[in-house]
Amino acid sequence: MNTQMPETFRLHNFFRSSTSTRLRAALNLKGISYEYLGYALRKGETRTPEFLSLNPAGLVPVLERKDGPPLVQSLAIIEWLDETQPGPALLPRDPDGRARVRAISFMIGCEIHPLNNLRVLARLAEQFGADEAAQKEWFTHWVRTTFDPLEIMLASDERTGRFCHGDTPGMADCCLYAQIWNNRRFDVDSAAWPTIARIFAALDDLAAFRDAAPPLQPDAVPA
Amino acid sequence: MNTQMPETFRLHNFFRSSTSTRLRAALNLKGISYEYLGYALRKGETRTPEFLSLNPAGLVPVLERKDGPPLVQSLAIIEWLDETQPGPALLPRDPDGRARVRAISFMIGCEIHPLNNLRVLARLAEQFGADEAAQKEWFTHWVRTTFDPLEIMLASDERTGRFCHGDTPGMADCCLYAQIWNNRRFDVDSAAWPTIARIFAALDDLAAFRDAAPPLQPDAVPA
Numbered sequence: 001m002n003t004q005m006p007e008t009f010r011l012h013n014f015f016r017s018s019t020s021t022r023l024r025a026a027l028n029l030k031g032i033s034y035e036y037l038g039y040a041l042r043k044g045e046t047r048t049p050e051f052l053s054l055n056p057a058g059l060v061p062v063l064e065r066k067d068g069p070p071l072v073q074s075l076a077i078i079e080w081l082d083e084t085q086p087g088p089a090l091l092p093r094d095p096d097g098r099a100r101v102r103a104i105s106f107m108i109g110c111e112i113h114p115l116n117n118l119r120v121l122a123r124l125a126e127q128f129g130a131d132e133a134a135q136k137e138w139f140t141h142w143v144r145t146t147f148d149p150l151e152i153m154l155a156s157d158e159r160t161g162r163f164c165h166g167d168t169p170g171m172a173d174c175c176l177y178a179q180i181w182n183n184r185r186f187d188v189d190s191a192a193w194p195t196i197a198r199i200f201a202a203l204d205d206l207a208a209f210r211d212a213a214p215p216l217q218p219d220a221v222p223a
Numbered sequence: 224m225n226t227q228m229p230e231t232f233r234l235h236n237f238f239r240s241s242t243s244t245r246l247r248a249a250l251n252l253k254g255i256s257y258e259y260l261g262y263a264l265r266k267g268e269t270r271t272p273e274f275l276s277l278n279p280a281g282l283v284p285v286l287e288r289k290d291g292p293p294l295v296q297s298l299a300i301i302e303w304l305d306e307t308q309p310g311p312a313l314l315p316r317d318p319d320g321r322a323r324v325r326a327i328s329f330m331i332g333c334e335i336h337p338l339n340n341l342r343v344l345a346r347l348a349e350q351f352g353a354d355e356a357a358q359k360e361w362f363t364h365w366v367r368t369t370f371d372p373l374e375i376m377l378a379s380d381e382r383t384g385r386f387c388h389g390d391t392p393g394m395a396d397c398c399l400y401a402q403i404w405n406n407r408r409f410d411v412d413s414a415a416w417p418t419i420a421r422i423f424a425a426l427d428d429l430a431a432f433r434d435a436a437p438p439l440q441p442d443a444v445p446a
């Protein structure tokens with residue numbers, strides 16, 4: 001129990017981290033305020049003993065709370081928020097809808113992001129000497145590999161609405177919004193995926209998402 | 224609606240695929256019988272028009288059912304099974320326990336498997352000329368990167384029991400069991416992670432897991 005916390009929740013994260021962005025959007029959708037702690041990943045700030053005691057994996061985001069162990073893994077935290085916190089639902093109520101929202105979330109969260117995050121790009125440089133151009137080629141390849149079928153799935157399913165699933169934003173939208181921000185680091189344009197681009201634009205009109213965007217965070221540094 | 228199906232469920236999968244193995248274990252835990260269809264990934268059997276109509280991403284596993292669209296993404300399918308099918312629960316009932324089981328599942332499902340599956344290793348060979356030794360180095364690096372902290376988390380948390388979470392096997396165990404089988408492809412020994420090794424041995428004593436193991440599947444070929 002951490003009695004020093006000014007808020008119920010303390011978010012350990014990094015402005016540019018895609019998993020952090022998706023969790024910030026979910027917290028905002030739920031209307032949950034939190035204390036923001038930013039970590040510079042490149043400077044090893046998540047490899048300190050203090051941070052590793054919160055998350056032995058040394059990864060952001062971590063959601064610390066007053067009454068209970070720290071929560072790790074952004075998608076597990078979002079599910080936990082939906083199960084325990086008031087506010088708009090982040091997943092639909094029907095099992096088929098929930099399976100669809102989770103499938104879209106995992107397409108991004110398991111098939112794109114893990115291949116393209118900072119430590120993977122660093123490993124490519126270290127093990128294979130991948131320069132910026134090679135890293136961009138790798139990054140773009142994995143975005144395309146999943147966004148191509150995701151576009152088909154979204155465009156061909158009548159359950160797609162203004163957002164990924166109907167007209168209420170939820171977990172899948174948090175993942176999609178964060179991924180598009182990540183894509184911008186390597187200038188991956190969304191024009192090839194019109195449904196994805198349309199949904200991103202609709203999300204970017206909402207304060208909950210806009211306020212979660214990397215450039216608006218306290219630890220943001222200019223690109 | 225597919226009236227040609229002899230069983231309620233038809234599993235499109237591949238014996239050696241880790242995501243297929245984890246789903247087979249979950250189906251077995253639930254006591255669900257299913258029709259088994261195996262696909263040779265290296266031969267492009269998941270890139271046919273028929274398969275892409277089931278899953279535009281061209282990935283296994285897909286769970287086809289008589290009444291409803293096909294389900295994709297193994298972890299989304301496991302959650303759906305737990306929400307809709309009778310049998311033992313695959314996630315605990317309390318939100319904190321659910322968050323922990325999901326976090327362990329995602330550590331394996333998002334941080335290890337996506338970096339080490341067949342198409343990623345093929346891409347390393349194609350883009351960087353990675354030979355078998357380099358692929359093994361890459362594979363082992365990502366297993367260690369997550370298994371080291373996972374071992375700490377499992378060994379230090381009193382909620383760990385005979386299995387990942389208490390004494391009842393569930394979703395996290397399905398992921399762990401499948402990952403250890405995957406590790407064997409590159410001779411990654413589990414001795415460095417005694418708690419993980421102990422849990423795998425306990426799982427391997429259960430028919431639900433043993434029957435899901437790659438070598439026992441109809442499409443298995445000798446290593």
